[in-house]
Amino acid sequence: MDHRQANSLSGPAVxxxxxxxxxxxRPSHKRLIFLSLDALWVLTAFFVALKxxxxxxxxxxxxxxxxxxxxxxxxxxxxxxxxxxxxIKLNAxxxxxxxxxxxxxxxxxxxxxxxSAVWSGGLHEEVMAVFFMVLMILLGTSRVxxxxxxxxxxxxxxxxxxxxxxxxxxxxxQLAAALSTDDAILPVGxxxxxxxxxxxxxxxxxxxxxxxxxxxxxxxSFDRVVLAMPSVSAPVQAKLARELRDLGxxxxxxxxxxxxxxxxxxxxxxxxxxxxxLLGRASLSADLPAVTETYSGKSVLVTGAxxxxxxxxxxxxxxxxxxxLVIFDHSELALYTIEREMRELLAQMDHGAGPAPxxxxxxxxxxxAMLVRGVMMTQKIDIVLHAAAYKHVPMVEHNPVEGLxxxxxxxxxxxxxxxxxxxxxxxxxxxxxxxxxxxxMGSSKRLAEMLVQDLATRAEKTRYSIVRFGNxxxxxxxxxxxxxxxxxxxxxxxxxxxxxxxxxxxxxEAVRLVLLTGAFARGGDxxxxxxxxxxxxxxxxxxxxxxxxxxxxxAQTPHGDIxxxxxxxxPGEKMHEELLIGSDMLTTPHPKILRAQExxxxxLGMATALAELxxxxxxxxxxxxxxxxxxxxxxxxxxxxxxxLAIVSNEKSAS
Numbered sequence: 144m145d146h147r148q149a150n151s152l153s154g155p156a157v158x159x160x161x162x163x164x165x166x167x168x169r170p171s172h173k174r175l176i177f178l179s180l181d182a183l184w185v186l187t188a189f190f191v192a193l194k195x196x197x198x199x200x201x202x203x204x205x206x207x208x209x210x211x212x213x214x215x216x217x218x219x220x221x222x223x224x225x226x227x228x229x230x231i232k233l234n235a236x237x238x239x240x241x242x243x244x245x246x247x248x249x250x251x252x253x254x255x256x257x258x259s260a261v262w263s264g265g266l267h268e269e270v271m272a273v274f275f276m277v278l279m280i281l282l283g284t285s286r287v288x289x290x291x292x293x294x295x296x297x298x299x300x301x302x303x304x305x306x307x308x309x310x311x312x313x314x315x316x317q318l319a320a321a322l323s324t325d326d327a328i329l330p331v332g333x334x335x336x337x338x339x340x341x342x343x344x345x346x347x348x349x350x351x352x353x354x355x356x357x358x359x360x361x362x363x364s365f366d367r368v369v370l371a372m373p374s375v376s377a378p379v380q381a382k383l384a385r386e387l388r389d390l391g392x393x394x395x396x397x398x399x400x401x402x403x404x405x406x407x408x409x410x411x412x413x414x415x416x417x418x419x420x421l422l423g424r425a426s427l428s429a430d431l432p433a434v435t436e437t438y439s440g441k442s443v444l445v446t447g448a449x450x451x452x453x454x455x456x457x458x459x460x461x462x463x464x465x466x467x468l469v470i471f472d473h474s475e476l477a478l479y480t481i482e483r484e485m486r487e488l489l490a491q492m493d494h495g496a497g498p499a500p501x502x503x504x505x506x507x508x509x510x511x512a513m514l515v516r517g518v519m520m521t522q523k524i525d526i527v528l529h530a531a532a533y534k535h536v537p538m539v540e541h542n543p544v545e546g547l548x549x550x551x552x553x554x555x556x557x558x559x560x561x562x563x564x565x566x567x568x569x570x571x572x573x574x575x576x577x578x579x580x581x582x583x584m585g586s587s588k589r590l591a592e593m594l595v596q597d598l599a600t601r602a603e604k605t606r607y608s609i610v611r612f613g614n615x616x617x618x619x620x621x622x623x624x625x626x627x628x629x630x631x632x633x634x635x636x637x638x639x640x641x642x643x644x645x646x647x648x649x650x651x652e653a654v655r656l657v658l659l660t661g662a663f664a665r666g667g668d669x670x671x672x673x674x675x676x677x678x679x680x681x682x683x684x685x686x687x688x689x690x691x692x693x694x695x696x697x698a699q700t701p702h703g704d705i706x707x708x709x710x711x712x713x714p715g716e717k718m719h720e721e722l723l724i725g726s727d728m729l730t731t732p733h734p735k736i737l738r739a740q741e742x743x744x745x746x747l748g749m750a751t752a753l754a755e756l757x758x759x760x761x762x763x764x765x766x767x768x769x770x771x772x773x774x775x776x777x778x779x780x781x782x783x784x785x786x787x788l789a790i791v792s793n794e795k796s797a798s
Contacts, residue, residue: 178220180285185219185251186212188278195277196270211255211266218254219278222247241283248279304328307365309383311335311343311350315371318397319346331365360390367393380633437526437661438463441567444524445470446509446557447531449477452572455654456528457481461488463658467501469522471531473508509553512560519564527561527569528657529554532588534574537713539584543768548760550587555594555753562598562605568661571595573611586772590752592669596741597749599667608664610657611671611739614645622680626687634696635706636684643718644677659736669739681707748775 189212226243252275259266306322308315311333319330323346333350335341340350351359359365368387370380384394443460447453448470454477457470470485472478482504489499503522507514509531518524532550533539539546554571561569573592576585592609599607614622622645629636648656652672660670688695688705696703712718744752752775759767 178223181223181247181282182216182220184278184281184285185216188248188274188281189215191277192270192274193266195273196267207266210262211258214258215251215255215274219247219251222250244282244286245279248275248282251275251278304367305331305365307332307334307356307359307368308348308371309334309368309387310371311337311340311345312372312374314373314397316345318369318371319348332359334368356387356392357390360392365392367395370394370396373397438465438658440464440466441525442467442523443469443526443528444518444522445528445530446472447529448472449474449481450530451650452653452657453528453530454481454484455650456530456657457485458488459654459658461485461492461500464497465500467503467522469503469505469518469524471505471507471509471518473506473531475506478504478506508549509557510548512556515556516560516563519560519566524561524564525567526661527557527566528572529557529570530572531557532572532591534584536576536582536584539587540582540713543583543765544760544763546583547587547590547756547768547772550584551590551594551753551756552760554591558595558598558607562602566605568664569595569598569605569607570657570660570664571607571609572657573609575611575613577611580776583769583772586776589776590756590772593744594749594753596667596669596743597746600743601746602666606664606666608660608666608668608670610660611669612648612653612656614647622683623687626684630688630693630705633705635708636688637708637710638681638684639710639712640718641681641709643680643712645680647678648672656736659733663733663736663738667743669741671737671739672735 189208226247252271255266255271255274256268259268259271306328308319308330312335315333315335319333322328322330330346330348332348333340333345334353334356335350336353338352341352343350356368370384372380380396384396387394438460443465445453445456445460445468448457449472453470453472457468460468468485470478470481472481482502485502489502492499505514505518509515509529519527531553533542533546539550558569558571571591573588574585576582577588577592578585580586580589592611595607595609598605626636656670656672660668663670684707685695688707693704694700694702696706752771755771755774756768759771
């Protein structure tokens, strides 16, 4: 073997080989190694005891040794199996396992004492006493040594993340003890601002002063920092986390281990986003009955199936036993996520004697006319629930052409494809922002409503209807997840205006409303849910901060925990929302669901508006697109500058 070959087998290479060998071992092989070693330790302890005591009865000889070992070795190995010592992982060998080793040693020694008692030529009790002590030492120390070897091999493999624990209190020490047996994470030390703890050692880890973090990080001593200071307020932790991230560190935080088990603490950390306080009324979920007959045995298409509303629609539709559920979304990740969830739900459901619903994922955009028509025809769609839309007001305001392409032209493509395919129903999911809109997003949804109303007047088979509701608690991009994220970061929590209000409903209420309208729809209907009074956004922000156990920091309470900041209304944002364009309302079979009486646009006017909008989109001309909206969705001058927009009447000239 030459010099280079010798070097390749030394140092890190040997450690890596040892790690690979260790990982390749099967559990049965590891158990066999432990049992073989324990049998060896019994033999060793027996001969060491004989040597140390030196008092062997006359005539004891080889036969006596064989007699004792034929009892002690099987007993020791059997006890190892009985106590489960051969199944305890080395990196989890701790005090309890050491106690089990002591029990194995003591019971094995007692068996030897019992053999001496019944055999006149047996060994003296002193031999068995020494045997017990030696065996206990061998069983315990051998596993401790092997544990350190195994941990060294894991460390040498470079797979463990090195973690610096900020906080050497009870939570930090508990975390270090838990992580010390983890295969993927290696605690390397503590950081604590308490001078009395600095330079001490806990769990074999040294406590450093906060001033040492930069040096330790630059030296590559750790990969990430875990904040283990649950008693410190969230704003202080957030400030510390920002400072650490500025150094380039990964930062994580953990609550106290005891707090995880306390119901009161869990409630304190939970934001009640579906509570009556946030809604400003009692939840209507229980008052809105489930609908199964309308969708049972049907082929149902849900566009925007990966979104907040679309995914909940899919969940509730499965319980209605449709023949086929076609989930359509332009986001590959969102579509994959909801399809996987649908498969899991189907596996858990009892379908009785009938076949399970077929779930068909379709990846693509609603603006792709050929794809949408192909899906309608090949999947034989009976009911369309159109939830696909760009809905974030500031984002659409900055991207008006894409917002109008998706929300207006996409709706037209899906709605017309439903008519061509002979679908029974088409339901457009709209928003209160479509009522006298002040934003591009609201205007796009109102134009979508108008074209659906227009198609409803000319449809022979397909029943077209619209569901209009307010803000949905917990939906993506809504104010509730934003506040949760801001509170988790330690603030500030931002509100656009002190007096801004919104209608709110839960996702369950919104979806139940959509599904119920399928049973109520007659064609051209606009359904709304009686959601009570509008709720102050500022009030919601305060409630959510206080629900997490923090105090609001403002001019009245300058020493609070989470700051509330008023940022001003964003472009296109309204102070208050509305659900109705007119004042006429009709009842439905359910008292909380109302049917709005609204004027339908003329066919010629709608065709002209869509033609102008198509030209603006094809030219990618933002100014032209805004001009189309101004021509067909104009401001109501009765409220002066900045008033909401109103839909132009049918008498408006197409020119």
